[in-house]
Amino acid sequence: MTSAPHAPVLLAEVLEALAPAPGDVMIDATFGAGGYTRALLKTGARVIALDRDPTVQPHADAVAADFPGRFQLVRTPFSGLAEAFAGSDADRLDGAVFDIGVSSMQLDQAERGFSFMRDGPLDMRMSDEGETAADIVNTWDHGPLAHILKLYGEERQSGRVATAILRRRVEQPFTRTLDLAETVEKALGGRRGAPIHPATRTFQALRIAVNDELGELERGLEAAEATLAPGGRLAVVTFHSLEDRIVKAFLAQRSGNAPGGSRHAPVATDTRKPTFALQFKGAREATEQERAANPRARSAKLRAAVRTQAPAWAPMAGRAAA
Template sequence: MTSERKQGAAGQTFSHRSVLLDSAVDYLVNDPDGLYVDGTFGRGGHSRLVLGKLADSGHLLGIDKDPEAIRVARELADQDKRFSCYHGSFADLGEAIAGQGWNTVNGVLLDLGVSSPQLDDASRGFSFMRDGPLDMRMNPQQAPSAAQWLAEADEKDIADVIFRYGEERFSRRIARLVVEQRQESPISTTRELAELVSKAVPKKEKHKHPATRTFQAIRIFINRELEDLEVGLAAAVDRLAPGGRLVVISFHSLEDRVVKRFMRDLARGPRMPKGVPVTAAQEASEFRLVGKASKANTEEISDNVRARSAVMRVLERVQNNQDKQGSA
């Protein structure tokens, strides 16, 4: 695992350690002359290791929504001609690849969720651990912010978002209190929202802040994370060359559920109705699962507590119809 330190907008220094760094890149890069995509560049931890494995003819495209991440990516592009970047969501992966003049790629990496620099920068409003403006946008150039949405959304919509994306059983109580509070004054900071949720949640979980699920839910909704994930997964496999791999690291159950189901269904191949006469080749899949789901080891977790929830899954487009077997 690598550790990088970057300056924030207000001069703060943030540390970023890519989770499952070595194993993810080992799975991803199987051709040093190939074309690869880091769909979540962040601060470039995975990208730099990928570049270290590529030959002079290999190339890596980095994608990120965050303007600060793209600033770092452009610095890397200036330093290494084998790297280029695209400002946008990995849901735009097909467009980004086409813009490079590529038809297919040898691998795509997606490291989902919010990055450590985003969480650690109070001005971004992702974390209740640091008081700051209630923003939560991965791309601050897009609207609305979390504060703007909470100021305008219907009580039912707020409750639905918190329940669906945060699996928070007290979502209705929280939404009701949000609406009551905003009639008095707007909820504009992370501390204000965290304190409001703490009041609304009657039963506290041990070792877990009561606002954890609510912050997660609003962030996922504001950034359309699950919608982008579904589109991005489909775009990635559509562009994979034979032997190419899709490597996905997720950090909570909602993401991993989407990834697991997507990969499993592709590896199973088309499901034909019973009684329909088909050959084995017609039922065979173009994809296979590579290994089992991986998690961070004890050393990584001790170095970065956020790694404890990471799950990595790998899908490969098979070279031919003879190689179909993978692990569940």
């Protein structure tokens, strides 16, 4: 049995939320190194794992060898959840877990281009298809580039960073991570004792844009809503406010707890029935012990809900588009 490169965050809390039992069918929407999957399989459940990253295959092979007949990996992003389940021979989905964002395993692979601390090709794709981060910084106009830096990276000086990128690429296109990180650092006047590297927000924005992470999260949540059986459980772990706001808003709306309008602009009564019941108010966070042992857990939040018998709501497209 191979060991996972990193520990799954909030594992005990996720298992409590999913309450897996022998014979249950679970979807691990972010397989990664298989941490959640292995824990679910050890309870006797069956797991359909999703991941668009081709480099996870060795971990999947190891899990399949350790738990024959109860595990399969499907190469797909979140949005393919319903199709992945339909392609299995299972007739009921009892639970689904999402672990949002880039994994420490991906950050540690310099050749993937996710990290501004390690030199590598400016790629950032979680799959092996589509536009790269280099494509964006070398071809996008100032307006769209500044927009995603502000929207996805929450970079207050997005215009200044975009200007610096466009000026530099005239001399030489960007191909390496450290080259881009240095350009952003210079544009923002250096580190100046800042608690985070000046390029942190730019790299985050590019990664989210390259992988359409927020759009995939929204579509994945809707796919889980459409696929979970009544009584099925949903658990979502996020690490950033952008992601958590999407999950919070989705579950608030689908559980009938979304805030209403003001007295000046009242919201029309929604006749759709709640498709989820919240397991607990707010979000659960890691214990002090887990935070000390696993730095990745410091910003983690878990939200969980149980599927009702109400029909799924119609998907809403385009909400996270840049």
